[in-house]
Amino acid sequence: MKKTLLISAVLMVGATQGFAANDLESAFKESKVMGQFRAFYIDRNYDSGTSAAVKDRSAFAIGGKFGFETGTVNGLKFGIMAYSTNAIDPNRLDPKAPGGLNPHLDPSLFGKDRKSVTYIGQLYLNYNYKNTTVKIGRQEINTPMMGMDDARMLPNLFEGVMITNKDLPKTSLIVGHFWSMAYGTFANAYAICS
Numbered sequence: 001m002k003k004t005l006l007i008s009a010v011l012m013v014g015a016t017q018g019f020a021a022n023d024l025e026s027a028f029k030e031s032k033v034m035g036q037f038r039a040f041y042i043d044r045n046y047d048s049g050t051s052a053a054v055k056d057r058s059a060f061a062i063g064g065k066f067g068f069e070t071g072t073v074n075g076l077k078f079g080i081m082a083y084s085t086n087a088i089d090p091n092r093l094d095p096k097a098p099g100g101l102n103p104h105l106d107p108s109l110f111g112k113d114r115k116s117v118t119y120i121g122q123l124y125l126n127y128n129y130k131n132t133t134v135k136i137g138r139q140e141i142n143t144p145m146m147g148m149d150d151a152r153m154l155p156n157l158f159e160g161v162m163i164t165n166k167d168l169p170k171t172s173l174i175v176g177h178f179w180s181m182a183y184g185t186f187a188n189a190y191a192i193c194s
Helices: 002-015 022-027 185-189
Strands: 030-044 056-069 077-088 117-129 132-139 156-164 172-184
Touching: 056 117
Parallel strands: none
Antiparallel strands: 030 056, 056 077, 077 117, 117 132, 132 156, 156 172
């Protein structure tokens, strides 16, 4: 994440030096505020394959994402998005349980160790020239090879660079290199990630 922040800052400073003040002003005037509120309640009963202590799991969380994207100036735009999931459950805490959390709390709505979490999930620069787009930074991605797996509160997010070209009719050519991944909350449902 530190690498993305540094790259984004350097690119923004370098890019803004070539633009007139009116262009930057219009980019911010044309910016889009985006967001999505989510509330998720889950109550699951397991018939087999689990110990008696966790046959029933439930949780209630609220959160979502909120951010903005600037308008395009000379093909370049900047975006940032914060993500959050927060427990709304009076039975979440159990002082007698290891770690102080109720063992019946379903982990698939929360961050690591079933805790509420808020973070900057997207921070990117997007450059568009004719039919080619280059996007660098932390971003949401849905391709046939990798995806957000957005089945609960927070999606998988990827940090890297993706180049998309649409010169060929009805065809998108996608090339990317990603050096980091932030697992979404649904990953906690898999034993290997929890």
